[in-house]
Amino acid sequence: MTRKHRRLLIVLVFGACIGSAVALTLIAFNDNLVFFVSPSDLSKMAVNGRTLRLGGLVEPGSVVRGEARNAGTTFRVTDGANSVVVTFKGIVPDLFREGQGVVTLGALRPDGTFLASEVLAKHDENYMPKEVAEALKKSGQWKSESEALPARPLSAPFGKTSGG
Amino acid sequence: MTCMATRPIDIAPDDAAPSGGSSLHRFANPGRFLRLSESVLPWLTAAAIVLTVTGLGWGLFVSPADWQQGDAVRIMYVHVPSAWLASAGYVSLALCSLFSLVWRHPLADLAAVEIGPVGAGFTALCLATGSLWGKPMWGAWWVWDARLTSVLVLLFLYLGHIVLVRAFDDPVRGYRAGAVLALAGVVNLPVIKFSVDWWNTLHQPATIKFTQAPSMTSDMLWPLLIAALGFTLSFAAIAVARLRAAVMERRIRGLLMARAVSR
Numbered sequence: 001m002t003r004k005h006r007r008l009l010i011v012l013v014f015g016a017c018i019g020s021a022v023a024l025t026l027i028a029f030n031d032n033l034v035f036f037v038s039p040s041d042l043s044k045m046a047v048n049g050r051t052l053r054l055g056g057l058v059e060p061g062s063v064v065r066g067e068a069r070n071a072g073t074t075f076r077v078t079d080g081a082n083s084v085v086v087t088f089k090g091i092v093p094d095l096f097r098e099g100q101g102v103v104t105l106g107a108l109r110p111d112g113t114f115l116a117s118e119v120l121a122k123h124d125e126n127y128m129p130k131e132v133a134e135a136l137k138k139s140g141q142w143k144s145e146s147e148a149l150p151a152r153p154l155s156a157p158f159g160k161t162s163g164g
Numbered sequence: 165m166t167c168m169a170t171r172p173i174d175i176a177p178d179d180a181a182p183s184g185g186s187s188l189h190r191f192a193n194p195g196r197f198l199r200l201s202e203s204v205l206p207w208l209t210a211a212a213i214v215l216t217v218t219g220l221g222w223g224l225f226v227s228p229a230d231w232q233q234g235d236a237v238r239i240m241y242v243h244v245p246s247a248w249l250a251s252a253g254y255v256s257l258a259l260c261s262l263f264s265l266v267w268r269h270p271l272a273d274l275a276a277v278e279i280g281p282v283g284a285g286f287t288a289l290c291l292a293t294g295s296l297w298g299k300p301m302w303g304a305w306w307v308w309d310a311r312l313t314s315v316l317v318l319l320f321l322y323l324g325h326i327v328l329v330r331a332f333d334d335p336v337r338g339y340r341a342g343a344v345l346a347l348a349g350v351v352n353l354p355v356i357k358f359s360v361d362w363w364n365t366l367h368q369p370a371t372i373k374f375t376q377a378p379s380m381t382s383d384m385l386w387p388l389l390i391a392a393l394g395f396t397l398s399f400a401a402i403a404v405a406r407l408r409a410a411v412m413e414r415r416i417r418g419l420l421m422a423r424a425v426s427r
Contacts, residue, residue, distance in 0.1 A: 007266045011347060022351045026362075034364040035309035055364060093303030095232060103366055120302045125371040127237060127380040129228030 036103045039082040047108050054114055055103040055122065059083055063098055077102065077114070084108075088116040095121030194271055194411045201404050208404065212397035219245075219391025227387050236300050241388055243293040245395035246286045250318060251353055253283030253399060257325070258350045261343035271407075273339040274414070276346065277329050278406035282399060284322035291315060302366060310359035311367035314352055321349040 001009075026033065036055030037045065054077055062076035062083075072089035075098075086104055096102060101122030106115045128136075223241030230237035257279045263272035294312070295305045306312065329335075329342035360369040372378040378385055 004266060011262065011266055014344075015347060015350070018348050019351050022355070026355070030363075033310050033362075035307070035366055036364050038364075093301070095301055095303075118304075120304055120307065120366060122366055123233070123301050123368050125368040125379050127233075127240070127371060127384050128231050129381060129383065130231040131228065132381055133231035 038079040039077055039084045040079050042084060042108065042114075043082050049107050049109075051105065051107050053103055053105050054084060054086065054116075055101070056083075058096070058098050058100055058102055060098040077104065085113040086116050086119075087113060088119050090117075090119065092119050093121040095123060194414075197271055198408060198411055201408055205401065205404055205408070208397060209401045212394060212401045214394075215390055216394030216398055219387050219389075219394045223384075223387035223391055227384050228381075230384075233301060236297060237384070239293050239297040241391050243290060243297060244388060245392040246290040246293065247315070248392055249395050249399050250283065250287035250290050250315065251356060252396065253279060253286055254318060254321070254346075254349070254353060256403075257283055257322075257346050261346040264339055265343040265347070271411075273336075274410045275403070275407050276325075276339065276342060278410055279403050280322055280326045280329070280342075282402050282406070284319060284326060286395070286399065287315065287319045287322055291319060307366050309365040309367055310363045311356065311365045314356045314359050317352055318349075318356060321345070321352060325349075 036053035039054065039056055042052075042054060056077040056079045059076035059078045064074045066072050066074070072087055073092060074085060074087050076083045077086050078084075086106070088104065088106075096119065101124060103120045103122055104114065104116035105118040105120075108114050220241055224238050227238070227241075229235050257276055260272040260276040260279060263269040264276055291312075294315075298307070299305050325342050325346055328345055329338040332338040332341065359365060360367055371380050372385075372388075380388070
């Protein structure tokens with residue numbers, strides 16, 4: 001075995017050690033590495049009022065914007081199997097739409113609803129010009145993320161609470 | 165074995181290749197590299213500029229706006245190529261480190277030193293443009309999801325390498341330490357690539373995949389691919405230009421040293 005071969009062997013063994021160490025660490029911390037949990041995960045978890053992130057699709061037709069000042073926005077977050085009612089008092093991002101992915105930060109209240117202090121919109125990996133999106137909708141080939149209803153923008157995203 | 169101790173790059177005449185005996189060392193000859201790169205670099209630079217300007221011009225001004233993101237989608241034409249170069253640049257850094265550590269390839273030592281800052285620059289550009297896109301689209305400049313965090317770790321690996329290779333009085337020890345760091349950091353690359361598949365992340369999964377058609381129309385895909393190719397050639401051109409300067413600097417220093425000794 002020449003010195004080059006020995007050095008190559010050391011590098012390979014060293015790499016295998018680091019690789020398996022990192023792999024084991026990542027597997028061990030799997031639960032902490034997910035950015036959000038789905039409504040189905042949430043129903044199985046013992047959360048005890050802990051702050052966590054809940055992610056899923058905004059259920060079409062579920063968005064209710066409060067009329068009163070500071071009433072906030074209420075909507076259901078669904079993953080197809082389960083859904084959770086979320087209340088949020090801030091300003092939702094531009095991409096917040098029915099049928100669109102969102103990630104909310106907050107805690108589950110005793111009544112089973114989720115009080116969010118932050119709502120982030122999740123964008124999917126599909127990119128499409130406006131004209132193509134409209135043509136697809138016209139021809140009936142449109143598939144939204146939820147596969148149920150076409151994702152449509154809310155006409156007035158912030159309702160009457162946007163003044164503050 | 166003597167070549168290892170004396171680092172022939174300092175004062176080697178053009179064709180005195182390190183006598184390692186392996187064919188790999190033919191390419192280790194700095195003189196050959198200088199001659200070869202002198203004729204290649206102008207073409208490489210020209211192609212890099214033409215493709216980058218074409219891709220970015222097409223993407224930023226001509227291509228259609230996205231149906232949801234509007235004009236903010238144009239950030240992608242800078243973000244995706246720089247993200248690609250952040251990872252691909254690290255692969256090239258790791259390869260140079262492997263050649264430097266195992267084959268004691270003198271040109272690879274210098275190449276690793278010179279690639280580091282270029283890769284760090286593209287990684288920083290990727291993080292900055294992603295942040296600018298994240299605020300209007302997600303509603304947050306930054307989130308600690310697996311993809312964003314692993315790319316931040318990549319930036320720190322680059323920065324650590326930049327500092328470490330320059331931290332020793334004896335440059336050879338710096339090259340060794342930097343190479344070990346760079347090779348250990350390779351483990352981060354699959355984490356970056358697959359983070360969006362392994363875990364729930366806010367960052368979207370890949371649009372362009374090897375296994376299926378991209379989820380993007382061709383009038384957005386073409387400018388993106390041209391910009392990505394342009395960025396890649398730019399990276400190569402900058403790295404080659406830096407490496408040429410480093411080799412010449414070494415030679416000048418070697419010549420000055422030899423003259424001072426002979427007086």
